[in-house]
Amino acid sequence: MTDRTDRKIIKNTCVIPATEPESRKSLENMHYYPKVKKFVKESFAKKGKFSDELRHFWRTVYWLKKLDSKADEAMLIAAVAHDIERAFPISRSKWQKNGKAYFLQRSFSAAHGRAGAFKVEEFLKKERAPGALIKKVKMMISGHEYGGNYWQNLLKDADSISFLENQGPLFLKFHRSGSLASDDIFKKFDWMYGRITSRQAKAYAKPMYQKCVKYLNKFYKDT
Ligand SMILES: [Fe+2]
Ligand SMILES: [Fe+2]
Numbered sequence: 686m687t688d689r690t691d692r693k694i695i696k697n698t699c700v701i702p703a704t705e706p707e708s709r710k711s712l713e714n715m716h717y718y719p720k721v722k723k724f725v726k727e728s729f730a731k732k733g734k735f736s737d738e739l740r741h742f743w744r745t746v747y748w749l750k751k752l753d754s755k756a757d758e759a760m761l762i763a764a765v766a767h768d769i770e771r772a773f774p775i776s777r778s779k780w781q782k783n784g785k786a787y788f789l790q791r792s793f794s795a796a797h798g799r800a801g802a803f804k805v806e807e808f809l810k811k812e813r814a815p816g817a818l819i820k821k822v823k824m825m826i827s828g829h830e831y832g833g834n835y836w837q838n839l840l841k842d843a844d845s846i847s848f849l850e851n852q853g854p855l856f857l858k859f860h861r862s863g864s865l866a867s868d869d870i871f872k873k874f875d876w877m878y879g880r881i882t883s884r885q886a887k888a889y890a891k892p893m894y895q896k897c898v899k900y901l902n903k904f905y906k907d908t
Contacts, residue, residue, distance in 0.1 A: 725739075845890055
Protein backbone atom coordinates (compact mmCIF):
# COMPACT_ATOMS: atom_id res chain seq x y z
CA MET A 686 0.00 0.00 0.00
CA THR A 687 1.19 3.52 -0.70
CA ASP A 688 0.86 6.30 1.89
CA ARG A 689 -0.16 9.92 1.35
CA THR A 690 3.41 11.14 0.69
CA ASP A 691 3.90 8.40 -1.86
CA ARG A 692 0.66 9.25 -3.64
CA LYS A 693 1.83 12.86 -3.86
CA ILE A 694 5.16 11.70 -5.27
CA ILE A 695 3.48 9.44 -7.79
CA LYS A 696 1.12 12.24 -8.82
CA ASN A 697 4.13 14.42 -9.53
CA THR A 698 6.07 11.72 -11.34
CA CYS A 699 8.96 12.94 -13.45
CA VAL A 700 9.45 16.25 -11.58
CA ILE A 701 10.80 15.67 -8.09
CA PRO A 702 12.83 18.53 -6.62
CA ALA A 703 16.51 17.80 -6.00
CA THR A 704 16.29 17.96 -2.21
CA GLU A 705 18.67 15.88 -0.13
CA PRO A 706 17.24 12.62 1.18
CA GLU A 707 17.82 13.08 4.91
CA SER A 708 18.12 15.54 7.78
CA ARG A 709 21.49 16.43 9.28
CA LYS A 710 20.44 14.77 12.52
CA SER A 711 19.89 11.40 10.89
CA LEU A 712 23.51 11.46 9.70
CA GLU A 713 25.01 11.95 13.15
CA ASN A 714 26.10 8.32 13.53
CA MET A 715 27.49 8.07 10.04
CA HIS A 716 31.03 8.91 9.18
CA TYR A 717 31.63 7.77 5.61
CA TYR A 718 28.22 8.33 4.02
CA PRO A 719 28.38 12.18 4.26
CA LYS A 720 31.90 12.07 2.82
CA VAL A 721 30.86 9.91 -0.12
CA LYS A 722 27.83 12.13 -0.72
CA LYS A 723 30.11 15.17 -0.88
CA PHE A 724 32.45 13.28 -3.20
CA VAL A 725 29.51 12.45 -5.50
CA LYS A 726 28.31 16.07 -5.48
CA GLU A 727 31.74 17.48 -6.27
CA SER A 728 32.51 14.89 -8.93
CA PHE A 729 29.31 15.65 -10.86
CA ALA A 730 29.67 19.41 -10.32
CA LYS A 731 33.05 19.22 -12.07
CA LYS A 732 31.34 17.49 -14.98
CA GLY A 733 28.66 20.20 -15.12
CA LYS A 734 26.00 17.46 -14.68
CA PHE A 735 24.57 18.64 -11.43
CA SER A 736 20.86 18.77 -10.70
CA ASP A 737 19.47 16.00 -12.93
CA GLU A 738 22.00 13.48 -11.72
CA LEU A 739 21.86 14.48 -8.05
CA ARG A 740 18.10 14.29 -8.02
CA HIS A 741 18.35 10.69 -9.22
CA PHE A 742 20.91 9.80 -6.51
CA TRP A 743 19.03 11.45 -3.63
CA ARG A 744 15.83 9.74 -4.68
CA THR A 745 17.60 6.37 -4.98
CA VAL A 746 18.66 6.76 -1.33
CA TYR A 747 15.11 7.75 -0.42
CA TRP A 748 13.60 4.69 -2.11
CA LEU A 749 16.21 2.30 -0.76
CA LYS A 750 15.35 3.45 2.77
CA LYS A 751 11.67 3.13 1.96
CA LEU A 752 12.17 -0.47 0.82
CA ASP A 753 14.41 -1.36 3.78
CA SER A 754 14.01 0.87 6.83
CA LYS A 755 17.02 -0.83 8.47
CA ALA A 756 19.42 0.12 5.67
CA ASP A 757 22.94 0.55 7.06
CA GLU A 758 25.66 3.02 6.12
CA ALA A 759 27.18 0.79 3.43
CA MET A 760 23.77 0.49 1.75
CA LEU A 761 23.25 4.26 1.74
CA ILE A 762 26.74 4.79 0.33
CA ALA A 763 26.04 2.30 -2.45
CA ALA A 764 22.74 4.04 -3.24
CA VAL A 765 24.13 7.57 -3.38
CA ALA A 766 27.21 6.57 -5.41
CA HIS A 767 25.80 3.78 -7.60
CA ASP A 768 26.20 5.77 -10.85
CA ILE A 769 29.49 7.53 -9.99
CA GLU A 770 30.95 6.02 -13.14
CA ARG A 771 29.11 8.72 -15.08
CA ALA A 772 31.31 11.35 -13.41
CA PHE A 773 34.41 9.38 -14.48
CA PRO A 774 33.05 7.85 -17.68
CA ILE A 775 34.53 4.77 -19.26
CA SER A 776 34.69 4.96 -23.05
CA ARG A 777 31.34 4.16 -24.69
CA SER A 778 32.81 3.69 -28.17
CA LYS A 779 33.12 -0.12 -27.95
CA TRP A 780 29.37 -0.36 -27.35
CA GLN A 781 28.37 2.33 -29.85
CA LYS A 782 29.62 0.42 -32.87
CA ASN A 783 27.02 -2.32 -33.15
CA GLY A 784 23.95 -0.16 -33.79
CA LYS A 785 22.35 -0.80 -30.40
CA ALA A 786 22.21 1.93 -27.75
CA TYR A 787 25.08 1.35 -25.34
CA PHE A 788 22.89 1.72 -22.25
CA LEU A 789 20.72 -1.20 -23.40
CA GLN A 790 23.66 -3.61 -23.55
CA ARG A 791 24.32 -5.95 -20.66
CA SER A 792 28.10 -5.88 -20.99
CA PHE A 793 28.10 -2.07 -20.86
CA SER A 794 25.90 -2.02 -17.75
CA ALA A 795 28.18 -4.53 -16.05
CA ALA A 796 31.26 -2.45 -16.93
CA HIS A 797 29.49 0.70 -15.66
CA GLY A 798 28.80 -1.03 -12.32
CA ARG A 799 32.34 -2.37 -11.96
CA ALA A 800 33.97 0.99 -12.81
CA GLY A 801 31.73 2.79 -10.27
CA ALA A 802 32.51 0.21 -7.58
CA PHE A 803 36.21 0.66 -8.21
CA LYS A 804 35.97 4.47 -7.97
CA VAL A 805 34.14 4.35 -4.63
CA GLU A 806 36.55 1.72 -3.30
CA GLU A 807 39.45 4.00 -4.19
CA PHE A 808 37.81 6.91 -2.35
CA LEU A 809 36.90 4.86 0.75
CA LYS A 810 40.38 3.39 0.99
CA LYS A 811 41.84 6.90 1.03
CA GLU A 812 39.42 7.68 3.86
CA ARG A 813 40.60 4.54 5.70
CA ALA A 814 37.12 3.03 5.82
CA PRO A 815 36.77 -0.49 7.29
CA GLY A 816 37.32 -3.34 4.84
CA ALA A 817 33.89 -4.88 5.51
CA LEU A 818 32.13 -1.62 4.62
CA ILE A 819 34.14 -1.25 1.41
CA LYS A 820 33.42 -4.86 0.45
CA LYS A 821 29.65 -4.44 0.85
CA VAL A 822 29.56 -1.12 -1.04
CA LYS A 823 31.56 -2.64 -3.92
CA MET A 824 29.36 -5.73 -4.06
CA MET A 825 26.20 -3.61 -4.25
CA ILE A 826 27.44 -1.06 -6.80
CA SER A 827 28.98 -3.65 -9.10
CA GLY A 828 25.67 -5.57 -9.18
CA HIS A 829 23.21 -2.67 -9.19
CA GLU A 830 22.10 -3.02 -12.82
CA TYR A 831 21.18 -6.72 -12.88
CA GLY A 832 20.90 -7.58 -9.20
CA GLY A 833 21.66 -11.00 -7.75
CA ASN A 834 21.53 -11.15 -3.96
CA TYR A 835 19.22 -9.30 -1.57
CA TRP A 836 21.32 -6.10 -1.40
CA GLN A 837 21.98 -5.89 -5.13
CA ASN A 838 18.28 -6.45 -5.88
CA LEU A 839 17.33 -3.80 -3.33
CA LEU A 840 19.59 -1.20 -4.92
CA LYS A 841 18.46 -2.20 -8.42
CA ASP A 842 14.82 -1.75 -7.39
CA ALA A 843 15.45 1.62 -5.69
CA ASP A 844 17.40 2.75 -8.77
CA SER A 845 14.51 1.74 -11.05
CA ILE A 846 11.89 3.61 -9.01
CA SER A 847 14.07 6.72 -8.86
CA PHE A 848 14.70 6.49 -12.59
CA LEU A 849 11.03 6.14 -13.49
CA GLU A 850 10.14 8.93 -11.10
CA ASN A 851 12.58 11.47 -12.53
CA GLN A 852 14.14 10.61 -15.84
CA GLY A 853 11.29 11.14 -18.31
CA PRO A 854 12.07 14.79 -19.08
CA LEU A 855 15.79 14.06 -19.10
CA PHE A 856 15.42 11.41 -21.76
CA LEU A 857 13.27 13.73 -23.83
CA LYS A 858 16.00 16.32 -23.57
CA PHE A 859 18.44 13.75 -24.99
CA HIS A 860 15.96 12.88 -27.71
CA ARG A 861 15.50 16.52 -28.71
CA SER A 862 19.25 16.90 -28.94
CA GLY A 863 19.28 13.96 -31.37
CA SER A 864 21.38 11.70 -29.15
CA LEU A 865 18.63 9.13 -28.48
CA ALA A 866 16.14 7.30 -30.72
CA SER A 867 12.54 7.12 -29.48
CA ASP A 868 12.55 3.29 -29.59
CA ASP A 869 15.56 3.24 -27.31
CA ILE A 870 13.84 5.52 -24.80
CA PHE A 871 10.83 3.19 -24.62
CA LYS A 872 13.11 0.15 -24.33
CA LYS A 873 14.98 1.79 -21.48
CA PHE A 874 11.73 2.53 -19.60
CA ASP A 875 10.51 -1.05 -20.19
CA TRP A 876 13.78 -2.49 -18.99
CA MET A 877 14.00 -0.32 -15.89
CA TYR A 878 10.47 -1.34 -14.89
CA GLY A 879 10.76 -4.99 -15.94
CA ARG A 880 13.92 -5.66 -13.93
CA ILE A 881 12.31 -4.84 -10.57
CA THR A 882 12.34 -7.83 -8.19
CA SER A 883 10.27 -6.94 -5.13
CA ARG A 884 6.48 -6.68 -5.17
CA GLN A 885 6.60 -3.60 -2.98
CA ALA A 886 8.98 -1.83 -5.36
CA LYS A 887 6.86 -2.86 -8.33
CA ALA A 888 3.79 -1.36 -6.65
CA TYR A 889 5.59 1.97 -6.19
CA ALA A 890 7.01 1.93 -9.70
CA LYS A 891 3.95 0.85 -11.70
CA PRO A 892 2.06 4.19 -11.76
CA MET A 893 5.33 6.02 -12.45
CA TYR A 894 6.10 3.72 -15.36
CA GLN A 895 2.58 4.13 -16.76
CA LYS A 896 2.75 7.87 -16.37
CA CYS A 897 6.12 8.13 -18.09
CA VAL A 898 5.03 5.94 -21.00
CA LYS A 899 1.89 8.05 -21.39
CA TYR A 900 4.00 11.20 -21.21
CA LEU A 901 6.40 9.95 -23.87
CA ASN A 902 3.55 8.73 -26.11
CA LYS A 903 1.90 12.13 -25.88
CA PHE A 904 5.19 13.83 -26.66
CA TYR A 905 5.69 11.75 -29.82
CA LYS A 906 2.08 12.25 -30.92
CA ASP A 907 2.41 16.02 -30.51
CA THR A 908 5.72 16.36 -32.35
FE1 LIG B 1 23.59 2.56 -13.17
FE1 LIG C 1 20.90 4.94 -11.46
